[in-house]
Amino acid sequence: MPNPTAAMLVIGDEILSGRTRDANMHHLAGRLTEHGIDLKEVRVVADDPRAIQEAVKALAGAYDHLFTSGGIGPTHDDITAENVAAAFGLPIGVRDDARAILEAHYEKQGLEINEARLRMARVPEGATLIDNPVSGAPGFTLENVHVMAGVPKIFEAMVEGLLPTLTGGQPVVSQTLRVERGEGDIAGPLGALAERYDALSFGSYPFIVNGRFGVNVVIRGQDEAEVTRAMQDLEKAFPA
Incomplete structure (x- = not known):
């Protein structure tokens, strides 16, 4: 029986401009190989709504899993979550469980959750959360799309929590x-x-x-x- 297949979508102007060197693809490829999931394609797109939506539709439809990195932070250019939702034609909003996670995280640091930080609690309808033990702000899985942070330390922690929940095949x-x-x-x-x-x-x-x-x-x-x-x-x- 063939292994499950996967693609990765790296999102961010900083990658395409050369300002930031992507390390997440290398890490994900190695971990998927160990887990028996075959990474077949990697794309990099800008912080552009149309580009993100088109890539999500194409890759999620072609492979068993799509892993994304980048664009789920608190700033105006973090637009991944809403465009993954749009690709599936689903609404997105601040969800109580995600908000509670963020509030608890910032309370421990003696900080209040402001409007910018609350952006990280927006989750598409029907998605399940991906734990973020590093900075609190969760990722999410929507159907076969796994949306995660771009910061390597956080991305790697999310992958470690997510992989045991996915059915793998025979490691290569x-x-x-x-x-x-x-x-x-x-x-x-x-x-x-x-x-x-x-x-x-x-x-x-x-x-x-x-x-x-x-x-x-x-x-x-x-x-x-x-x-x-x-x-x-x-x-x-x-x-x-």
């Missing part, structure tokens, strides 16, 4: 062989090996060290024994 295992030859030298034998083990994924990642070309060949698959057999054949084809 991988093995790597460093080959001190150029891609052109290994392409033929590597292609033949990939045809023999058609249930596995073969990737070649070139590098240059001290002016010499080499390739890291990565074999990935759900059957660890088959990955090991393929790696043994690869080592025979390209002995050190």
Whole structure:
């Protein structure tokens, strides 16, 4: 049975401008691989209502899960929540349970919940909350869309709480062989090996060290024994 599939939608002008380097995609990809959910696509869109809504509709319709990061904070440009709601044609408003979480969080800090902070309690109708143990403001799941913060520490904490609630498949295992030859030298034998083990994924990642070309060949698959057999054949084809 194939693993569940997923896409990620990264939202924010700061990512597209180069001001902020996204770390959440790397973290999510690794955790989903361990959980047996195959990440198939990642998109980055600006803080633009139409772009967000179109991407949510397309990706949520194409994959089993869509994970978003960014745009659920207290400022005017945090527009993810309302546009995820709009993509599903649902209303959004401040919800009592989300408000209570925020009020308790800010009370511990000796702060009052103001209008800006209250924006983070807006939840689309029918959504379930995603816990945020770092800063209190919850994310939410609406159908197969999981809406989370953009700050890496908060995003990672939300992922850790969310993943156990999602049904995974068979984790993908991988093995790597460093080959001190150029891609052109290994392409033929590597292609033949990939045809023999058609249930596995073969990737070649070139590098240059001290002016010499080499390739890291990565074999990935759900059957660890088959990955090991393929790696043994690869080592025979390209002995050190």
